[in-house]
Every structure is written in structure tokens, then in C-alpha cells.
Amino acid sequence: MSTPELRAFYDEHLPVEPGREFWVFGYGSLMWNPGFPHVEVQPAILQGYHRHFCIYSYFYRGTPECPGLVLGLDQGESCIGMAYRVPAAERDVVLDYLFEREMISxxxxxxxxxxxxxxxxxxxxxxxxxxxxxxxxxxxxxxQELIAHVLQGVGSSGRCYEYLENTVGHLKALEINDPGLEELLSQVQDAMKTLP
Structure with missing residues (x-):
């Protein structure tokens, strides 16, 4: 159950009217591991944002002392992801889950x-x-900074490199092309070959 403070926060920033279904757009791990109840899923395109390793990870894939990187939606271009239709009865459960998962920092x-x-x-x-x-x-x-952070990042959910590798693998399985992430993975793998 959510706290009154959390409920007030998402009612202000992401208001979902009680009794109405809604959609959630996932662009990273939510695409293959949504973790919340839904009744429909479809590929979807978001214009104006792109998927990018633009967030320093201090918890899941790194630490404050040795940060890794995780995906975020950054401004510009477009992004292919997955959209999930959430039934009205699951409103509070899904919002609580999403805010706990996505708003940790x-x-x-x-x-x-x-x-x-x-x-x-x-x-x-x-x-x-x-x-x-x-x-x-x-x-x-x-x-070079991207590669270095992917190689160094290790957090509560594992290595940043594994996150990148899993992301590219799952995108391919979903038949979603992301040349930028595929190139980054190839560059990181090349850099790993030169490590002592």
C-alpha cells in the first residue's frame, strides 16, 4: 500500500482518474519485465524522446563512489517501446509499484x-x-566515458554491462532495432578484450 505522501505525489504529477483504465509506456526493462498487472500490450512509438544511457546509477547498477549507468528517456528523436493497458481495478497497485521502482532517487x-x-x-x-x-x-x-561507466558499474541488481547486454538481447527478441545501443555493446565488448 502506498503512503499518503506517495499517493499525493503521483496524484499531482501523474494523475489517473479512479475507475478508468490507463496505459504505461516502457522503454527499458519494463518492456520485458513489467512486473505489474495488465490486460494488453502493444509496441508503441514515442516521438520527441529517445532511449539513452543518460542516468548515473548509484544503486541498481553502481554505487555513488563508482556509478554505473541506466537508461532514461532523453529529449530528442524517437523511441520504440511497449505500451501496457492497465485495468481500472489495478490503478493503485500499479502506480504504487511504478513509483517504488522508478522513483527511488x-x-x-x-x-x-x-x-x-x-x-x-x-x-x-x-x-x-x-x-x-x-x-x-x-x-x-x-x-569513452560511456564505455568506462558501463565497465565499472556494479550494484544491487548486478553489473552494468549485463544490463546493457540484456537490454540489447531483449530488444532484438522484441524485433526492436536500436543501432545506438548495439554499437555501444560492441564497443564495450571490444574494450573488455583489452582489460588485464
């Missing part, structure tokens, strides 16, 4: 975005975009 902004489903329908969906003013926002790191 407050590095994301919860917001409504317009996404186009594979069916051609355009719908509003709840998602979490990178807060560019947060201290954990990494921004546009150089190629």
Missing part, C-alpha cells in the same frame, strides 16, 4: 506522453523521463 519526471500503438491508435501513456537538472543526469557522455 527522483531522477525521473513522471508524465503523460502521446504514443502511437502498433494498431495505429494514438493514446496518452504514463512514463518516466529523465530529469535533466538532477545530479544523476549524465547527459551526453563521450564514447
Amino acid at each position: 527522483g531522477v525521473y519526471h513522471p508524465r503523460w506522453v502521446e504514443v502511437e500503438l502498433k494498431s495505429g491508435e494514438t493514446i496518452p501513456a504514463a512514463t518516466f523521463v529523465a530529469d535533466v537538472k538532477h545530479e544523476q543526469y549524465a547527459g551526453k557522455l563521450s564514447k
